Amino acid sequence: MPRSSTKSRTVTIKQVAEAAAVHPSTVSRALNPATRYLVAEEVAERVLAAAQRLGYRRNLLAAGLRTGRSHLVGMLVPDIANTVFSPILSGAAERLAAEGFSTVVADVGRDSSRQLEIVRELATRQIEGLILATVQRDDPVVDFCLEQGLPAVLVNRAEEKRRLSAVVSDDALGMQLAVDHVVELGHRRIAHLAGPETVSTGHLRRRAFYGAMEQHDLRSTEPLHEAAEGYSREEGAIATRRLLDRDPDITAIVAANDLLALGAYDALKERGLRCPEDISIVGHNDMPMMDLVTPPLTTIRIGHNALGREAADLLLQRIRGDDPEIRNIVLAPSLVVRESTARPRQGQAKRTRSAKATRTAVAG
Structure with a gap:
């Protein structure tokens, strides 16, 4: 008796378009969070349902080659074992994922030369922006981001010169x-x-x-x-x-x-x-x-998840060029x-x- 093949077939945009009774270009717009607003809500929902039913997955590598964009955002933390950063990461990653971005987290320690080395490596991989939870009051990573025109925002900590937007607690x-x-x-x-x-x-x-x-x-x-x-x-x-x-x-x-x-x-x-x-x-x-x-x-309670979400919002604005101004968002803490x-x-x-x-x- 012949064995049934276990290899899963690749679902194409064309197949999703046929299932949803729309043009393939409409599928592309509906499946991309950045362009979904161009599609009528009812049509977008139909496309998403068809894609989920067929098991369609976007090929981000192929999309990146076509558009020159990676849809990757880097986030630097000084100590990933420190549970302060977990809710910040969670808040930022959730907000970025909703807009079609994936998050690459780098545990870079306190050595500024190592931090700079990792940022340079991320830049060669076409990272579209950075969220920095590592910044010192005068930080060489900030110098690099400004020199390279790499969108970046600070979270939890701020730089003394205020050269980048930041989200911090009061x-x-x-x-x-x-x-x-x-x-x-x-x-x-x-x-x-x-x-x-x-x-x-x-x-x-x-x-x-x-x-x-x-x-x-x-x-x-x-x-x-x-x-x-x-x-x-x-x-x-x-x-x-x-x-x-x-x-x-x-x-x-x-x-x-x-x-x-x-x-x-x-x-x-x-x-x-x-x-x-x-x-x-x-x-x-x-x-x-x-x-x-x-x-x-x-202790003093800080809204870490909110810090992450706000930082992601600021970065998305910088990536899109919507808000070139430097902004400092300060969230109020509370006593517990x-x-x-x-x-x-x-x-x-x-x-x-x-x-x-x-x-x-x-x-x-």
């Missing part, structure tokens, strides 16, 4: 909400666990922390902050140890990032201190599962109160100093 408002919260609880000795000064989020949140402290007449002559070298749990623990060594009287820590806040949890545990009984901690970002850590983290913050207890600073003295005695 860092100043977020820090104000965090400081207001711990002050309202009764804390006065408040420290800031800062991010790297080389990126806008580290720089702006540190500056906003001191602005908020000044509003409450709480700014000290000695800076109450320690800067981490990167946004990671390990760097957060290192910076918190330095912070506690410098000032054992602090009763609250406002961190520039949730991972830094988790590092603060680790440093407190090492020293026999408890959160929030000894020191309250506030994070920033509301990364996934921050409600599941112990204690659940009070959980169990890592509480009112300072009587003698809290004294207990913190006592814990440090005990550790010193044991070490000696």
Whole structure:
């Protein structure tokens, strides 16, 4: 008995046109999100239904050869394992897919030379635009995009010179909400666990922390902050140890990032201190599962999915040439109160100093 062939046949535009009773050019327009508006809605729906029924798939490579376009957008992230970027990627990819674009994600780390190398490689592959979640305050990748005329937008972080459109969260408002919260609880000795000064989020949140402290007449002559070298749990623990060594009287820590806040949890545990009984901690970002850590983290919630969608919209406008102006979209964050913050207890600073003295005695 002869075997039936398992090889799937290729469905053509002509076959879809015959099934939908339209001209092949109408099928091409209806199946391309960028030109679908040229086709009557009822006809477009009929074409899409026929294509789905027949199992038609667009040949993007062939389309790219015909039109000189790849319909590919690159997105650079500094650490794909950092769950902050997952909803940003999701929001951007969903919006781009609706317009017929595919997203290529590159995990490029913090090395600017590596970032530039990857961007150059993407450019040779006819990438149509870039969404950069990696930008530093003065960034060579931005220089490259401008020199090459490559459409690009920034997300989550901004460049100091504002040479490209960006979608960011309101860092100043977020820090104000965090400081207001711990002050309202009764804390006065408040420290800031800062991010790297080389990126806008580290720089702006540190500056906003001191602005908020000044509003409450709480700014000290000695800076109450320690800067981490990167946004990671390990760097957060290192910076918190330095912070506690410098000032054992602090009763609250406002961190520039949730991972830094988790590092603060680790440093407190090492020293026999408890959160929030000894020191309250506030994070920033509301990364996934921050409600599941112990204690659940009070933090500043950022609309990461919305950041991604807005960045994709801006990039699509740049690719089409609809909006050549540089725009800065700022989304408002909100405070999420959980169990890592509480009112300072009587003698809290004294207990913190006592814990440090005990550790010193044991070490000696």
